Amino acid sequence: xxxFHEFFVAILRSGTPLVYAAMAGVIVQRSGIWHLGLEGIMxxxxxxxxxxxxxxxxxxxxxxxxxxxxxxxxxxxxxxIEKLRANQIIVGLGITGIGIGGTAFAVEIIxxxxxxxxxxxxxxxxxxxxxxxSRLSILVLAMPFVVLAIWVLLSRTRFGLRLAAAGExxxxxxxxxxxxxxxxxxxxxxxxxxxxxxxxxxxxGSLQIFAQNMVAGRGFMGFAAVIxxxxxxxxxxxxxxxxxxxxxxxxxxxxxxxxxxxxxLLLCLPYLATVLGVWLTSRTRxxxxxxxxxxxxxDH
Amino acid sequence: MTFGEITALADxxxxxxxxxxHAVVGQNGAGKTTLARTIAGIVRPDTGSLHIHGQDIExxxxxxxxRAGIExxxxxxxxxxxxxxxxxxxxxxxxxxxxxxxxxxxxxxGELLDTLEMDIDPDSRIRDxxxxxxxxxxxxxxxxxxARILILDEPTAVLPPPEIESLFQRIRKxxxxxxxxxxxxxxTREIEAVADSITVLRNGRFVAGPLPCEEIEADRVxxxxxxxxxxxxxxxxxxxxxxxRPAHDGDPGQVKPMPSGPASAYGSALELSGVRTDDxxxxxxxxxxTLSVKCGEIVGIAGVEGNGQATLMRVLAGLAGVSEGRMDxxxxxxxxxxxxQRRSLGLRIIPFDRNSEGLSLTSMLWENWVAGELxxxxxxxxxxxxxIRQRCTASMSIWGVxxxxxxxxxxxxxxxxCQKLILARELDDAARTVIAAQPTRGLDIGAxxxxxxxxxxxxxxxxxxxxxxxxxxxxxxxxxxxxVMRSGRIVCQFGPPFDVVxxxxxxxxxxx
Numbered sequence: 001x002x003x004f005h006e007f008f009v010a011i012l013r014s015g016t017p018l019v020y021a022a023m024a025g026v027i028v029q030r031s032g033i034w035h036l037g038l039e040g041i042m043x044x045x046x047x048x049x050x051x052x053x054x055x056x057x058x059x060x061x062x063x064x065x066x067x068x069x070x071x072x073x074x075x076x077x078x079x080x081i082e083k084l085r086a087n088q089i090i091v092g093l094g095i096t097g098i099g100i101g102g103t104a105f106a107v108e109i110i111x112x113x114x115x116x117x118x119x120x121x122x123x124x125x126x127x128x129x130x131x132x133x134s135r136l137s138i139l140v141l142a143m144p145f146v147v148l149a150i151w152v153l154l155s156r157t158r159f160g161l162r163l164a165a166a167g168e169x170x171x172x173x174x175x176x177x178x179x180x181x182x183x184x185x186x187x188x189x190x191x192x193x194x195x196x197x198x199x200x201x202x203x204x205g206s207l208q209i210f211a212q213n214m215v216a217g218r219g220f221m222g223f224a225a226v227i228x229x230x231x232x233x234x235x236x237x238x239x240x241x242x243x244x245x246x247x248x249x250x251x252x253x254x255x256x257x258x259x260x261x262x263x264x265l266l267l268c269l270p271y272l273a274t275v276l277g278v279w280l281t282s283r284t285r286x287x288x289x290x291x292x293x294x295x296x297x298x299d300h
Numbered sequence: 301m302t303f304g305e306i307t308a309l310a311d312x313x314x315x316x317x318x319x320x321x322h323a324v325v326g327q328n329g330a331g332k333t334t335l336a337r338t339i340a341g342i343v344r345p346d347t348g349s350l351h352i353h354g355q356d357i358e359x360x361x362x363x364x365x366x367r368a369g370i371e372x373x374x375x376x377x378x379x380x381x382x383x384x385x386x387x388x389x390x391x392x393x394x395x396x397x398x399x400x401x402x403x404x405x406x407x408x409x410g411e412l413l414d415t416l417e418m419d420i421d422p423d424s425r426i427r428d429x430x431x432x433x434x435x436x437x438x439x440x441x442x443x444x445x446x447a448r449i450l451i452l453d454e455p456t457a458v459l460p461p462p463e464i465e466s467l468f469q470r471i472r473k474x475x476x477x478x479x480x481x482x483x484x485x486x487x488t489r490e491i492e493a494v495a496d497s498i499t500v501l502r503n504g505r506f507v508a509g510p511l512p513c514e515e516i517e518a519d520r521v522x523x524x525x526x527x528x529x530x531x532x533x534x535x536x537x538x539x540x541x542x543x544x545r546p547a548h549d550g551d552p553g554q555v556k557p558m559p560s561g562p563a564s565a566y567g568s569a570l571e572l573s574g575v576r577t578d579d580x581x582x583x584x585x586x587x588x589x590t591l592s593v594k595c596g597e598i599v600g601i602a603g604v605e606g607n608g609q610a611t612l613m614r615v616l617a618g619l620a621g622v623s624e625g626r627m628d629x630x631x632x633x634x635x636x637x638x639x640x641q642r643r644s645l646g647l648r649i650i651p652f653d654r655n656s657e658g659l660s661l662t663s664m665l666w667e668n669w670v671a672g673e674l675x676x677x678x679x680x681x682x683x684x685x686x687x688i689r690q691r692c693t694a695s696m697s698i699w700g701v702x703x704x705x706x707x708x709x710x711x712x713x714x715x716x717x718c719q720k721l722i723l724a725r726e727l728d729d730a731a732r733t734v735i736a737a738q739p740t741r742g743l744d745i746g747a748x749x750x751x752x753x754x755x756x757x758x759x760x761x762x763x764x765x766x767x768x769x770x771x772x773x774x775x776x777x778x779x780x781x782x783x784v785m786r787s788g789r790i791v792c793q794f795g796p797p798f799d800v801v802x803x804x805x806x807x808x809x810x811x812x
Contacts, residue, residue, distance in 0.1 A: 158398025161391035165380045172378035174342060176392035176441075177362035 007248065009132045013206055015244030016140045017042070020198035021222025022229070022236040023150050024191035029231050030154060031187035032167030032180070036092025037077045039219025040099025041192060045070045045199020047103035050210035051110060053119040062204075063123075066196040073099065074192030078185050096219065104212045116211035122204035137205040139197055143237075146194075151233040163187060198222070221274050228277040239277060246273040309334050309345070312506045314499055318353065321471060321481045322510050323495035325488075325525055327716070327744040331504040332484045333375065336451045339482070340372035341365035352449065366394070369448030375457060375484075375742075377438040381427035385409060385420055385437050392441050416440050416470075432463040439470070443479075450474060451482040456490055457742040462604070468494045486525075486744040488518040489773075500524040525745055568631055569593045569733040569764020570616075570647075575625035577611060584608040586615060587788040589625070593733065593764040598755060600779030601768040604807050608788035609737070609768045610652065616735050616766075617649055618642055630732050640676045646732025648672075650722055650739050652768075654715070658722045661711030665703060665721060666692040668710045672725045699724040700750075716747030723751070727758055734758060737768040752778050772800060 021038050028035035045066045052062025077095045081088045108114050123137035154160035165173040166180035173180045202218065203210050221243050229236030250269035253261070309331045316322050326332050337343040339350060344360025351357065352368040379388045386409035390400065400408075409422035418436050426434060435455060442450055452471070456464045471494055475481050485491050491498055492513065498521060499509025507524050570593040577586045586608055593599045603609055614620035615627070618639045627635045629645045637645075651657035659668050666685070669692045674683065692706045701720045703713060710718060719739065726734065736755060740748040755778055759765055769775050775782050776798045783790050784806040792806050 152399070153397075156400055156402070158390055158393060158395065158400070161383070161387050164383070165391050168380040168382055169378060171374075172380055173391075174362065175340070175372065175374065175378045177341075177366055177394075 005132050007252070009136060010248045010251075011241065011244050012136060012140050012143075014247055015241045016137075016143050016205065017198040017202040018218055018222050018225060018240035018244055019143055019147065019237045020139075020194050020201065021219050022225040022240040023147060023233060024194035024198070025223050025226035026229070026231060026233050026236050027150065027154070027163075027194070028184075028187045028191045029226055030160070030163045030167050031184040032170065033081060033088050033184060033187075034092065034223075035191060035226070036089060036220075036223060037074070037095030037099075038191075038195060038222050039215055039217070040096035041070050041073050041077075041195040042199045042202070042219045042222075043099045043103050043213070043215040044073050045196035046203035046214060047106060047199070047210050048196070049200040049204050050117050050119045050208070051106070053121065053204065053208075054117060055110075057120070059121070059124065059204075063196070063200055066200055067193050070196035070199070071189050071192035074188040074195070075185065078188040082181050082184055100213055100215075103210075107210070107212070114212060116209050118209045119204060120208075122206070122208040123200060135206070137201060139201040139205060146197075147233055147237045154233060195219075217271065221270065224274040224278050228274075228281050230281065242277065243270050243273055246270050309338065310504045312348075312501070312504075314506060314509065316480065316482065316499075316510055317497075318480055319475070319478060320496040321475045321483060321494055323483045323485050323491045323498045323513075324501065324509075325484075325486055325491060325498060325521065326501035326507075327486070327525060327746040330501040330525075330744075332501055333453055334504075335501065336372055336453050336482065336484055339365070339449075340370055340451060342372070363394075366445065369446065370451065371442035371445070371447035371449070372451045373435070373438045373442050373453065373455060375454040377434050379426045379434065379438055379441070381425070383426050384423050385413075385426065385429070386422035388426055388437055389413075389422075389441050389444055393445060412440055412444055416443065431458050432467075435459070435467070436470075443474075447479060449480045449482065451484070453484045454486070454742065455483065456485065456487070464490070488521055488745075491521070492518065502526075522745060567595060568628065569595045570630075570735075570766060571626075571628040573626055575615065575627060576623050577615060577620055578623045579620060584611055584788045586611050589788070589790055591766075591783055591790055593766050595732070595762050595764045596759055597780045598759050598765040598767055598778055600775035600782040601766065601785050602772060602775050602782050602803055602807055603770065603785035605770050607786050609770075609785060611788065612785070613649070613652065613735065613737055613768065616647070617651075643672070644676055646730055648726040648728075648731040648734045650719075650726055650734065650736040652737040652741075654718050654722055655711075659710040659718055662709055664707050665696065665701075665710055665713075666706040668721060669695065669706075669725050672728070695724045696721075716743050716750070719743060719747060719751060723754055727754065727763075731758065731763055734763050734765045735768070736765060738770070739767070740769075740771070740774055748774075772798075772803060775803075776800075 021042055024041075025035045025038055048066035048069045049062050052065040053059060056062060073095060077091055080086045080091045080094075104114060107117060111117060123139055126134050126136050126138060126141055128134050154163065162173055162176075162178040163183050163186075165176075166178060166183035170180040173183065198218075199215070203214065222240060225236045225239035225243060228239035228242075247270035250266045253269075254263060254266045258266075312331070312335065314335075324332050324335065334343060338345050338359070341357075341360055341362040341364065348359065349356060350359050350365075352370065355368065357368050357370075358364045380391075383391070386405045389409045389412055390398075390405055406422050413420055413422065416436075416439075418440060420429070420433055420436060426437065429437065435458065439450075439452075455467055455471075459467060468490075471481055471483065475496075483495060485495070495513050497510035497512055498516065499511070500507040500521065502525065570591075572592070573590045575586050575589040579585070584607060589608075589612065591599070601609060601612070611620060615622055618637065622635050625635075626633060629637075629642055629647050632645055634642050634645060634647070655661055660671075666689045670683070670688045674681075689706050696703060696706065699720045701713070701717050701724065703717065710721065713721065734755075739751050739755070743751065752774070755765055755767070767775065767779060779798075780796070782794045782798060782803065784792050784794070784803060786807065794803055794806075
């Protein structure tokens with residue numbers, strides 16, 4: 001039983017950043033853009049949190065700094081896609097590149113070396129008497145509520161409908177007085193906050209360390225979860241949890257069968273599960289809700 | 301107000317009185333839609349002002365226009381297809397974040413639909429609704445926020461004839477309840493049926509209006525719409541000396557009575573005998589369809605939409621398989637041929653939906669224009685773009701397409717010009733059998749008469765034409781014979797003089 005709890009804690013710990021990233025992807029996807037910048041914005045969030053804690057010794061200031069930088073990076077992505085009319089796929093990948101390179105650069109400027117930066121403390125813990133769960137961060141605790149809130153926002157508010165209209169039929173949104181461009185900016189800003197949380201949980205949730213390229217594809221897995229979950233917040237969160245489960249199971253298998261099966265193969269499991277999941281989605285669903293093309297208002 | 305290099309609206313001043321139903325008419329490209337969108341705040345005019353009930357409204361701002369009570373129903377509706385009806389009615393309402401529960405949403409939608417006497421399930425998705433219900437939902441959406449001025453942009457263009465009358469009843473009821481209705485229309489008969497006043501635009505300029513409908517004759521309206529020309533211009537005369545003349549035509553000047561046109565010696569253009577399809581996925585199946593089109597005649601297919609016309613089209617184009625029966629194009633069995641082979645026999649198709657089947661809107665004019673001749677060429681054959689552009693330019697000017705460059709995207713053309721582009725491609729010298737499906741849907745009077753006279757010219761030059769249409773006026777105007785299609789069968793045939801009542805009865809399935 002103890003082992004089950006440990007297993008569950010491990011899934012929550014590795015899955016929470018994925019879920020936050022997936023939520024950012026879901027919101028932005030509703031507004032009509034495939035959020036391929038998740039990876040980059042998430043690592044900016046991770047870096048800003050750790051650097052903030054090291055420099056200010058305050059978690060509150062660190063998470064605010066992470067939120068601000070992530071929102072700024074998201075706004076940059078929005079600006080280049082929406083105002084400079086660049087291809088959203090290329091811009092997303094570009095933001096990812098900026099995030100990975102930029103954080104390494106920032107660390108070198110601030111600390112004078114590219115070594116991993118460790119912080120004295122991280123995200124506050126749940127605490128109390130919950131066995132292995134008390135060591136989890138409050139961001140893990142908040143995660144289900146955030147998912148629920150996003151579901152309500154998207155499916156049970158007029159704002160959510162307008163956001164979906166901006167993505168699916170921009171001209172319809174424009175006709176009722178909702179500016180699709182502004183709706184997308186709002187979506188990106190919300191996505192920036194969620195990416196900051198994803199990065200903070202990843203770097204400061206249990207490890208309290210920032211290393212180069214530490215996101216290691218988790219942003220893209222969050223993106224895959226959006227597709228796997230059909231763009232639905234709950235579905236995408238479950239998809240992210242599934243990826244995390246496969247990952248944790250892979251590590252367990254390493255411990256038990258490491259002698260017989262290649263390490264690399266077991267480490268591949270989450271990524272293989274991602275590919276499998278996306279393939280399954282394409283088999284079972286008729287595509288997701290967002291329009292594939294942006295920047296072409298349907299003007300008739 | 302300018303779009304690209306063409307001025308859409310030039311210095312227009314109109315004063316619509318409050319109340320009543322006001323028609324705005326004009327040819328495609330006359331600026332009607334731009335006018336409507338300017339009033340609704342979707343398009344910001346370069347200069348000018350807008351007053352509602354004496355109050356100055358900020359231009360180019362949808363929210364302030366809606367606050368003043370202006371609502372616009374678009375020609376091709378602006379509702380996200382994946383939304384449910386209830387969601388579509390909700391997303392346009394004003395106010396903040398607007399939290400709702402599922403129950404509350406359904407209740408609000410139900411109430412609104414009830415007061416408007418619309419029988420629509422609030423949980424069905426927009427994409428699953430037939431076009432007339434989509435329009436009803438859009439009208440309901442527009443009325444959900446106490447509209448005082450309702451603008452409908454060509455509401456009849458997309459409707460099958462029986463639905464038009466019920467739309468007009470709804471509009472009259474709205475007019476009676478004190479809503480000012482602006483209707484963009486282009487059929488004089490429809491204007492007479494519903495409007496109180498009429499305003500005419502031409503080439504982005506104001507011509508006259510609002511004139512009370514009782515005081516003005518239909519001929520005069522047509523004259524104002526068309527400009528200085530007579531009300532029945534013959535824009536088709538320009539191209540008969542180049543594009544539609546078959547290679548063997550020796551005497552283009554002499555008009556002979558049908559069917560003794562120059563090509564009647566070639567006999568049959570299209571023969572279907574006992575054609576059946578059994579692929580239900582493709583829509584209504586054809587059931588024992590037998591028909592023949594001779595060279596030099598126009599055969600009309602009448603019928604309520606969705607009675608197998610689309611399947612017939614797919615069979616002719618080789619997109620749907622035939623399970624039984626035979627099909628000959630120009631005397632050659634064509635049932636097993638590919639589209640390219642059918643085209644080489646002279647089969648040409650003007651499809652139902654010019655924007656998705658007829659043209660690639662994101663491709664350039666010359667690419668669209670040359671697609672027809674490339675179909676028959678090997679996959680890796682080289683093309684010569686400068687030469688194609690040159691020939692395309694020549695063809696565009698013969699057909700009178702209003703464009704700025706053959707390199708512009710087809711999507712930037714107006715409906716009438718799109719159809720001219722398709723005609724320019726399909727009615728080349730080698731065309732023998734022409735299938736024209738709804739060739740004038742959504743077109744204005746000028747473009748419609750252009751298409752008609754083009755089809756007549758093609759008939760005179762020896763083409764056999766199958767005209768599929770749900771517009772009886774059109775069928776009666778240019779067909780030599782009319783076949784009525786119902787539930788995938790040809791149920792009866794009429795010759796001139798055509799009778800609306802008889803044909804209508806056959807279409808609806810009442811005892812003929």
